Amino acid sequence: METPAIVKGVLRPDVKFQQCPIKASMGVFGRKWTMLLLRDIGFRKIDRFNHLLESIPGLTPRVLSMRLRELERDGIIRKMDDQTSPGIVRWTLTEKGEDALPILMRLIAFGSKWYAKDVFEDKVPRSLNEIFTKPEAQQIVQRLYES
């Protein structure tokens, strides 16, 4: 049987699972480049096809096109209408896409603590608080506490 995600005693007994939510989520986020794409669109506000291509070394137009289409079909990103510039396509997160950012934050936290040798020049592990500046960061980190 498809199994509930967490140990029995901790789960509300009245909640009936059909499929594991982790498995469901990984369907989208499991593909190569997807997380880095969400990082660039969501955090860095890189919204143009060619800019995304430049910002992610190794990513090819073919795969970028595929990922954008998948994320769009899944309702995680959408094209913004920018009528001022014709022929220009801009990608943004939907509400669903914004909800994916806490996952990214946790990947950042994990990577900054456990892969500091690769991540930081000084090779010193850091927590989220040690990476982000106070005021703005709090707003982003706040998202972790929502929902």
Place this chain on the structure above:
Amino acid sequence: METPAIVKGVLRPDVKFQQCPIKASMGVFGRKWTMLLLRDIGFRKIDRFNHLLESIPGLTPRVLSMRLRELERDGIIRKMDDQTSPGIVRWTLTEKGEDALPILMRLIAFGSKWYAKDVFEDKVPRSLNEIFTKPEAQQIVQRLYES
């Protein structure tokens, strides 16, 4: 250049990035079955090879063996010495592995909200609080607030 993960204004200027922490983290967690394995070892305390094999439909011994080896090499899981039963291997999370659970929690939160049609029998989206029972769950969810 390999780029910092987040918009410039939000990042502490003195923190020099060498590689993106998201990219670093995805190296391990990006592979097929890995997240479900961590779910079963970390949350459900399924610790035996054959039990893991049964608990995850579609997973084959070959791939399970590979994933366990990768996770072990990366320091995320380890074999527990259980001297009472000879020939029995038990897998547990290391401290590093425990630190991966908040990522799983976020995947659960996302999946429960946005893939409710697949996840729940009654197809109703739920937040984490609506999935877990009060006392024990708080301890798990607390992990989200640490580090």
Place this chain on the structure above:
DNA sequence: CTGCATCCGATCGGATACTG
């Protein structure tokens, strides 16, 4: 500028059988 088409090589992982 934003993609799509074609081609092809590498890799990943599924099936099955087998071993200490």
Place this chain on the structure above:
DNA sequence: CAGTATCCGATCGGATGCAG
């Protein structure tokens, strides 16, 4: 029980070139 070994098919994605 806890894995390995071998084989092979599918998929994924890189390279390149082209189109609206």
